[in-house]
Amino acid sequence: MKKYNDMQGLNAPQFPGQQVKGMSIEQIRTLVKKQNRIKGYVFSVATGTNSFDLQLSGTARIMLGIALIPRDKGTDVAIQGFQDITAFSFKVNNEIIIDSVDPNFIGNFFTNDEYYYLPRPLSGTDQITITFTNPGATENCSLAIYYI
Numbered sequence: 001m002k003k004y005n006d007m008q009g010l011n012a013p014q015f016p017g018q019q020v021k022g023m024s025i026e027q028i029r030t031l032v033k034k035q036n037r038i039k040g041y042v043f044s045v046a047t048g049t050n051s052f053d054l055q056l057s058g059t060a061r062i063m064l065g066i067a068l069i070p071r072d073k074g075t076d077v078a079i080q081g082f083q084d085i086t087a088f089s090f091k092v093n094n095e096i097i098i099d100s101v102d103p104n105f106i107g108n109f110f111t112n113d114e115y116y117y118l119p120r121p122l123s124g125t126d127q128i129t130i131t132f133t134n135p136g137a138t139e140n141c142s143l144a145i146y147y148i
Helices: 004-009 025-033
Strands: 037-045 048-054 062-071 087-092 095-101 116-121 129-132 137-148
Touching: 037 048, 037 129, 062 087, 095 116, 129 137
Parallel strands: none
Antiparallel strands: 037 137, 048 129, 062 116, 062 137, 087 095, 087 129
């Protein structure tokens, strides 16, 4: 009878993590609350000034940082540096965090880290805006926001 019950999942743990080191429900909740999350965006940045409003989960409480990755023109292939975008700005709740900075400083060209560390408190109803300055041809860009 035990084999049949196990096959039906009747002896399965009541919550995820119970089978790992005997963690309690509260320990699992604490662990999940502190896990990094990542939200990704893809932009096609045309000539001129382009602003994009970004949405995070309503459960977001702390922004950890961002990563920008340039894409080869007309493809989704990541490349080493931005070709035409000359500057970008990044605002969270009307606080200017990055102002007119060459995106190559935040991208994979100047760092070996997973993301550029910019810790900020979040409320779950945050207004996040990224603005690009592009005097050249349309360029593709990927952005990842890391948060808890």
